[in-house]
Structure formats: structure tokens, C-alpha cells
Amino acid sequence: MADYTQMWTDLGLNHDNHNALLDNLGQAYQSIFMTQENRPEGMSYFDFVMSEAHGLRIQELREEQEAGRKIIGSFCVFVPEEIILAAGCTAVGLCAGADFAQEEVEKVLPRNTCSLIKSFFGFKLGKVCPYMEVSDMIVGENTCDGKKKSFEVFKEMVPNFYQMDLPQTKTPMARHMLKQEFKSFVEKLEEMTGKRITIEDLKQGIATVNAKRQALRRLSMLRAADPAPISGLDALLINQIAFLDNPIRFTEKVNAICDELELLIKETKGAKKAKAPRVLISGCPMAIPNWKLPSIIESTGAVIVGEESCIGERGQRNLTDDSADSLEGLMNAIVDRYLKIDCAVFTPNQERVNHIKEMSQQYNADGVIHYGLQFCQPYIMESFSVEKELEKQNISVLRLETDYSQEDMGQLSTRVEAFVEIIK
Amino acid sequence: MRVAGIDIGSRSIELIVLEDGQVVHSKQAESGYNPIERVKELISDVSFDKIMATGYGRGIVEVAFDYPTVTEIKAYGAGATALYPGVRSVLDIGGQDTKVISINEMGKVVKFEMNDKCAAGTGKFLEMMATSLGYQAQTLGAAAQKGTEGIEINSMCAVFAESEVTSLLAKGCDRNDIALAIHQSVCRRAIGMIRRQNISTPLMFAGGVANNTCMVQLLKEALGEDIIIPENPQFVGAHGAAILASQYEPTPY
Numbered sequence: 001m002a003d004y005t006q007m008w009t010d011l012g013l014n015h016d017n018h019n020a021l022l023d024n025l026g027q028a029y030q031s032i033f034m035t036q037e038n039r040p041e042g043m044s045y046f047d048f049v050m051s052e053a054h055g056l057r058i059q060e061l062r063e064e065q066e067a068g069r070k071i072i073g074s075f076c077v078f079v080p081e082e083i084i085l086a087a088g089c090t091a092v093g094l095c096a097g098a099d100f101a102q103e104e105v106e107k108v109l110p111r112n113t114c115s116l117i118k119s120f121f122g123f124k125l126g127k128v129c130p131y132m133e134v135s136d137m138i139v140g141e142n143t144c145d146g147k148k149k150s151f152e153v154f155k156e157m158v159p160n161f162y163q164m165d166l167p168q169t170k171t172p173m174a175r176h177m178l179k180q181e182f183k184s185f186v187e188k189l190e191e192m193t194g195k196r197i198t199i200e201d202l203k204q205g206i207a208t209v210n211a212k213r214q215a216l217r218r219l220s221m222l223r224a225a226d227p228a229p230i231s232g233l234d235a236l237l238i239n240q241i242a243f244l245d246n247p248i249r250f251t252e253k254v255n256a257i258c259d260e261l262e263l264l265i266k267e268t269k270g271a272k273k274a275k276a277p278r279v280l281i282s283g284c285p286m287a288i289p290n291w292k293l294p295s296i297i298e299s300t301g302a303v304i305v306g307e308e309s310c311i312g313e314r315g316q317r318n319l320t321d322d323s324a325d326s327l328e329g330l331m332n333a334i335v336d337r338y339l340k341i342d343c344a345v346f347t348p349n350q351e352r353v354n355h356i357k358e359m360s361q362q363y364n365a366d367g368v369i370h371y372g373l374q375f376c377q378p379y380i381m382e383s384f385s386v387e388k389e390l391e392k393q394n395i396s397v398l399r400l401e402t403d404y405s406q407e408d409m410g411q412l413s414t415r416v417e418a419f420v421e422i423i424k
Numbered sequence: 425m426r427v428a429g430i431d432i433g434s435r436s437i438e439l440i441v442l443e444d445g446q447v448v449h450s451k452q453a454e455s456g457y458n459p460i461e462r463v464k465e466l467i468s469d470v471s472f473d474k475i476m477a478t479g480y481g482r483g484i485v486e487v488a489f490d491y492p493t494v495t496e497i498k499a500y501g502a503g504a505t506a507l508y509p510g511v512r513s514v515l516d517i518g519g520q521d522t523k524v525i526s527i528n529e530m531g532k533v534v535k536f537e538m539n540d541k542c543a544a545g546t547g548k549f550l551e552m553m554a555t556s557l558g559y560q561a562q563t564l565g566a567a568a569q570k571g572t573e574g575i576e577i578n579s580m581c582a583v584f585a586e587s588e589v590t591s592l593l594a595k596g597c598d599r600n601d602i603a604l605a606i607h608q609s610v611c612r613r614a615i616g617m618i619r620r621q622n623i624s625t626p627l628m629f630a631g632g633v634a635n636n637t638c639m640v641q642l643l644k645e646a647l648g649e650d651i652i653i654p655e656n657p658q659f660v661g662a663h664g665a666a667i668l669a670s671q672y673e674p675t676p677y
Binding site: 396410411413414415417418421422 | 432483494495496497498532533534535538610
């Protein structure tokens with residue numbers, strides 16, 4: 001890797017902390033990803049992106065900035081990338097999947113806050129996230145109470161924080177509200193860039209993001225094959241990288257690996273053995289480098305065939321209709337597309353259970369593991385009804401609740417192993 | 425064929441050897457600080473054709489002896505079914521885990537629930553409470569049966585419950601009454617897990633805590649029906665592992 005020390009200094013990163021993080025990340029990556037057998041060749045690109053996630057990719061973003069583009073960081077799949085691209089800006093995801101600077105975090109947040117929130121606070125306070133530091137604006141969205149209230153604290157720590165309100169129901173009133181929020185977001189971006197978004201800009205933005213979603217959809221569908229052509233860990237990694245990489249290049253690379261996977265399927269070759277127990281994961285998102293549960297699952301010999309998650313199918317499922325010929329019409333289409341996301345902050349949220357059943361069938365899953373981050377009320381509360389409804393359909397479910405720490409690895413392994421014994 | 429099962433738990437290790445389905449050898453040892461040594465001692469004077477390891481420490485023997493392993497959940501399911509064909513659920517309260525396992529008509533485990541990462545409501549919890557009250561773990565149950573109802577212990581955390589017990593003692597409460605309250609609190613927790621899983625009966629109560637007569641009595645009362653207590657409740661996991669060893673073919677999926 002090239003020497004990025006100067007760049008990291010310019011961004012205000014704390015070198016000791018940052019080096020410690022990179023060391024840990026590198027080791028985890030080696031032991032979790034590089035030890036897998038039968039990885040598709042196309043993964044080498046994603047390995048490369050990961051190895052340069054804090055290097056070359058940040059350098060690219062800074063070059064974009066020098067050329068006048070604004071970098072918009074966000075924490076949620078509700079922040080519309082179509083609009084960000086239409087405004088001539090670049091979107092990056094800031095969710096974090098590792099504990100960092102916990103003592104500092106617990107000075108400003110209660111202990112019983114979910115790991116995901118604590119993690120991005122830790123990355124900010126420990127000054128270790130170049131994506132956060134390179135962002136010209138950070139968008140925080142009102143999803144769960146944890147995020148909403150923690151953003152009140154977080155916005156004092158970062159310049160250019162922008163808060164986006166979100167509805168909690170899917171009524172016409174809620175739709176109206178989301179549309180107003182997205183319009184305000186357009187205005188904010190136009191004010192930042194000094195340039196109006198045109199119909200063409202928006203159509204282009206929609207096309208780019210739709211192409212990315214279609215590529216990820218294609219990847220998902222290929223995982224229905226037995227033997228699975230790609231491990232769940234690798235597929236998750238691709239979904240995680242979707243939030244960091246240049247969308248056009250990323251789409252090309254995802255399509256390229258899909259071409260390879262199609263060939264593998266034809267030859268009935270797989271990353272995992274044929275007839276391996278097949279698990280669908282459903283629940284909270286897993287941000288880089290949160291690979292804890294998937295690595296436990298796949299180390300039992302099972303294969304993960306899908307992620308019903310924001311970093312996964314929930315976030316990428318639906319396309320935006322680009323047929324309208326007016327800004328108003330396109331904005332309506334964007335609102336409609338985003339309102340289909342079945343996050344557990346919505347009530348009622350029957351669509352999500354339906355999607356889990358649908359995915360479970362589509363990918364020939366033998367069972368569903370519901371992943372709840374400790375203290376994530378919306379998903380953990382929903383996990384009970386999800387379990388009940390799936391069991392009515394004779395789908396085996398294991399509900400797990402965990403965090404980013406490693407202390408419950410033993411108990412988690414036992415539960416996962418026992419579940420795999422049941423479904424195989 | 426002689427098949428062996430070994431259950432390496434947090435508090436004790438059990439070894440069973442079966443020949444034609446009959447127990448020909450069974451032995452128990454404390455896990456202590458060096459379970460690998462204990463396992464070596466236990467197997468030093470027995471012979472077997474096949475062996476399977478289970479329990480919390482199965483991973484270490486997999487590495488040390490290259491034994492195949494199975495989770496304690498599957499092992500308890502297999503053990504319970506072998507000992508009492510037709511059993512439909514197992515409550516296992518061991519040293520550091522409490523589990524409820526549902527078994528279908530075919531004897532296959534279909535669902536389970538386990539306590540979270542702390543020792544709340546487990547054998548370890550009872551052991552710590554026994555110490556606070558000046559009893560041995562083995563005598564706590566009998567003492568509780570002499571107690572009178574009325575006190576309620578609310579903490580499930582062993583550390584908090586200990587302070588609760590200390591303050592009850594300071595108030596002059598009878599230690600047998602406190603012992604009963606402790607058992608009631610563990611029982612409530614187990615019943616909660618059982619109800620959540622909507623189990624079928626007959627239910628087998630296994631694990632070290634099934635030797636506790638007070639706990640057995642309270643569970644029977646709470647469930648309103650009889651429960652199966654195996655002759656050696658701590659050996660159900662090892663028995664199941666031995667059964668599974670006989671079926672084991674070394675082909676990973």
C-alpha cells in the first residue's frame with residue numbers, strides 16, 4: 001500500500017488510533033476472508049478495495065473534491081443516492097461495525113445504546129474514519145430513537161451536519177412528509193453546489209443507482225444455486241463495499257463477478273459444498289468490519305444465501321421508476337421507491353415478514369437466523385412476530401441478540417451450531 | 425461395538441461407554457482448570473471404538489484429541505430420546521447454561537432456547553447462593569424444602585442476588601426461607617423459557633440441577649404435571665453423545 005500518512009494527517013486522523021484500527025482490520029480480514037476456500041476470482045477486486053478503503057479510495061474522493069464535487073456521508077439507506085448523484089455529489093456510507101474508543105463514547109452516550117451508534121461515535125471521537133472526515137456534509141436521519149437522539153449529540157461534533165426527518169408509517173400523510181423532506185434535501189444540495197438539479201441530472205442519477213441495484217440483485221439471485229457459487233461472507237462484503245465504492249465502477253465489477261458465478265453454476269462448482277445447510281440472515285445491518293456472526297455461521301459448514309438487511313436486500317431491492325418527464329414526477333417516483341423500504345421503525349411492517357418468507361423460498365434457505373443488535377428495540381421487538389409467522393410456515397428460526405464484542409463468541413457458536421444441526 | 429460419549433461441561437465432565445446400547449462404564453470428574461488433563465485421566469482406562477464429544481469444552485478436545493463433536497443441544501436431545509423414547513422436551517439446567525429443547529415425534533431436536541451470556545438461573549447461581557447461606561450446593565435443595573414461602577428474590581444476576589440475600593439475612597430472615605425463595609426465582613425463569621417455547625410433554629429435567637429435589641418439586645407444581653427425572657441427570661449429554669458417536673460417519677457436509 002502506498003504511503004497515505006500525509007493524507008491522513010490532512011484529514012485530522014489520529015495516527016496511533018488509526019494504525020491500531022487498520023492493524024486489527026487487516027488481521028480480521030486475513031483470518032476471516034483470505035482463509036476461505038474456492039473464492040471466485042472476481043473477489044480480488046473487492047479484496048483490493050478493502051485493502052485500499054482508507055487509502056486509494058479516500059485519495060479518489062479528495063481528487064473528486066478538488067474537482068468541485070461534494071462528498072455526502074450518511075448512515076441509512078433512506079438517504080437517496082439518486083438525488084446526491086444528480087446534484088453532482090458523491091455518496092458514502094458512514095455506518096461502522098467495530099467498537100472503538102468505548103470509554104470516550106460512554107461519556108456522551110448511555111451504556112445501553114446499540115453498538116452501531118456507539119461505533120460511529122467511537123470512530124468520530126477516536127478520529128479514525130477518513131470517510132467521516134472527508135465528508136462535506138453528514139446526513140443523519142430520524143429512524144430509531146437511538147439514532148434520532150444521538151444525532152443531537154453528534155451534530156455538535158461535526159461541521160455541516162444535516163438532519164433528515166423520516167416518517168414512521170406509510171400513510172398518504174407520511175408520503176407527503178417524505179416528499180417534503182426529499183425536496184428540502186434537494187434544496188440543501190443545490191445550495192451547497194450552487195447548481196440546480198435538472199431532469200437530465202435526476203434521470204442520470206436514477207440510472208446509475210438502478211444499475212447498481214440491478215447488479216446486486218443479479219448477485220443475490222445467483223446465490224439460489226446449490227452449491228452456492230459464493231460464500232455469504234463474500235457476498236456480504238460486496239454489499240458492504242456498495243456504500244464506499246464509485247457506483248459505476250462497482251456496478252461493472254459486480255456484473256463481472258456475476259458472469260464468473262454463472263459459469264461456476266453451469267459447472268456445478270461452488271464456494272461451499274453441495275447440500276450445505278443454507279441460512280438466510282434477517283435483521284439489523286452488518287457494517288464493515290462486523291463479520292462476527294456470518295463467520296461463525298459459515299465456519300459450521302453452513303452457507304449464508306441472503307441478507308434481509310439494509311446492507312443487503314432490504315436496502316437494494318427496489319428500483320426507481322425513471323419514466324416521468326418532469327422533476328416533480330421523478331421526485332414522486334423516488335419517494336415511492338424509498339417508502340417501500342421495510343425498516344422495523346415503520347408500523348405496521350407486515351411487508352418485512354412477507355419479504356423474509358419470499359427470500360427464504362427464493363434462495364432455498366433451510367432456516368432463518370434473526371440478527372438483532374443488542375438494544376436495537378425496533379428489530380428485537382419485531383423478531384418475536386417474525387419468528388411466530390415464519391414458524392407457522394414451518395421455517396426454522398433462531399433469534400440471536402448480540403453486539404460488536406467478542407465475549408459471547410462461545411455461546412453464539414453453540415447456538416448457531418445447534419441450529420445448523422437442526423436444519424441440515 | 426463400544427461407543428463413548430464425553431460431555432465437557434463448565435463444572436463437570438461425564439464419560440459414558442455403551443455396548444449394544446447398554447451403559448458399561450460411566451465416570452464423572454470436576455472440570456477444574458485443566459479439562460484436557462481431566463479428559464485424559466477419564467479415558468485412560470477405558471476402551472471404545474468410537475467417541476463423540478459435547479459440552480461447552482468440546483472445542484478443546486476436538487483440537488487436542490481430534491474427536492468429532494456435537495453441540496450439547498443435540499446431545500441432550502439424543503440422550504433424552506434414547507433413555508425415554510417419546511420424550512418431547514428437555515429442560516437442562518447445568519453449571520452455566522439453562523436450555524429448553526423441543527423434540528418432535530421422530531426424536532429430532534426442532535427448537536431450543538438458551539440463557540444469555542451470564543450465569544443467571546443456572547447451577548452456578550445456586551452454588552453461589554448456597555455459599556452465601558452457609559450450605560453446600562448439594563444440601564441447598566433439602567434446606568429450601570424446610571423453608572416457608574413469602575420472600576421474593578428479584579435479581580437473576582448472581583452478583584445482585586448475592587447482595588439481596590445478604591440484606592435479607594441482615595433483616596433476620598430465616599436462611600431456609602431465603603433458600604426456598606432462591607429456588608422459586610430459578611424455577612420462574614425456567615418456566616418462562618418453557619412457556620416461551622410452547623413445548624410438548626413429557627418433559628425431561630436433566631443436568632446437575634435436576635438432582636435438586638426442591639427444584640424438581642417446584643417445577644412439577646408450576647407445570648401441573650409430572651416430569652421425567654433420569655436416573656443420572658448429569659449423564660444425559662454424554663449418553664446422547666455416545667449414541668451419536670455410533671451413528672457418526674466422518675464425512676463433512
